[in-house]
Amino acid sequence: MPARSNDLALPTDTEPAIALRGIVKDFPLKRGAAVRALDRLDLEIAHGEFVAILGPSGCGKSTVLRLAAGLEQPTEGEVLVEGRSPAELIRAHRLGVAFQEHALLPWATARNNVALPFRVAGREVDRERVDALLELVGLAGFEDARPRQLSGGMRQRVAIARALALEPDVLLLDEPFGALDAVTRRRMNLELARIWMEQRITTLLVTHDVDEAVLLADRVVVMTGRPGRVLHVQQVEMPHPRGGEVTRDPEFHALVDRLTGMLDDPEPVAATS
């Protein structure tokens, strides 16, 4: 990775891993009208940082992730991932992504689903890495199972293993546990915390679950909707690794309550600043 930074002649420690600057995103409606999803949004994520974007549904938080993933183009402003456009990173197969819908290939086994990024990139499948990833996400022994034979939580684990397959520079997670029940979700949060401790990849997580955001992230960005803006940025000081005991910590609950309060407030004063 240092080699790539040298190519760009940019020192790694000053250039953020993900930079969104002055982002405006309009979605066209019928008859030439447009709805503004994001309005002058700025966000920088440092290398190896885990940032969670928290916000009510429809606040444009998924749009932020889709911009970073190169799936949407900003109307105004600049999106840089590792100092380059997302399209360049996509071409270099340096992005990993997981959505709320697991989007696994139903005809392929867990192993072949995790091997997909290798095949798509035209590289030889690293079977050892694929099996190691399945073990990392706790699916050793399920290598030959097809998605239909796996539970919802297990499918999301496969999707996360797939996102990690090519050792991406940046991991983008859009509500990856949004379709799971509360108990499974909590267990998956703790799993992701453990996996992230082993990989330390720059991660952008989009969620509407305050507990999930505080449990996992170094920094929580609270967004307000219509148009989407950054309402508040909360540093989470609790040290990693964070296990189940963190959720019983009073500091954790105080933080969750504060952030939940911000989501509840329909017309936050800070949004106009």
Added chain:
Amino acid sequence: MSRVPGAALAPSRGLAAGGVLALLVLVEIVGRLGLAGPGWPPLTDVFGYVAKPSAQQLLGRALTATATAALAGFLLGGVVALLVAVLSALVPATGPGLERLAAVVHAVPLIALGPLLITTAGREATPTLVAALAAGFAVFVAATSALGSANDAQRDVFTVLGAGRASTLLRLQLPAGLPLIVDGLTLAAPAAVLGAVIGEWFGARRGIGVLLVSSMQNVQTDQLWAAALTAAAISLLAYVLLVALRGAVNRRFQ
């Protein structure tokens, strides 16, 4: 219904067999009583005709010719249709134009194409070509919608992984669309048989279509019915085989 194998399938099969039997009995009664005139013989007379060795030889030759033309047309039409659908997936700009072309070709009645093909492609090739046209359109329509059947999240994953068009086609669109493509083949198979018979109608040397025309002109009612039933039997057989294939594909790819 197909989600609950065994339990729901057994009575529905029994019902289907009962229905077919009831229909055969009805056809026999109408023929026996002469309710529909001399053109509708009792089924037992038709079977009696088919039991004759000379009739079997005649029908056998016709059956071979028609089945060969239908199969060749089915394969030709299917392969061309799949290639065109793949082309429109790889080069999206060509999509709307190719779809319109297919619709225009399909809008020309096969009956009108028959004489045209006889004069250009010849009597030997016409049944195969008409079968190919009939089957090809069904496969093309199914394949174009099949290649668009992958869901948005799967497409997004492929985009972010940096998959090219060919790779997306091979690893996502084709496997995701296979059940729909097989659905198209299921419709295309009887269409190919019908196309082959129509193609023979215009002056092929042998085949069920020829047999139909000559039986009709010579008022050989039993032979006419035997030929029609043979054509229906091939059509049905092709359909049953493809339904079995569809079951296997659905189990594997959904």
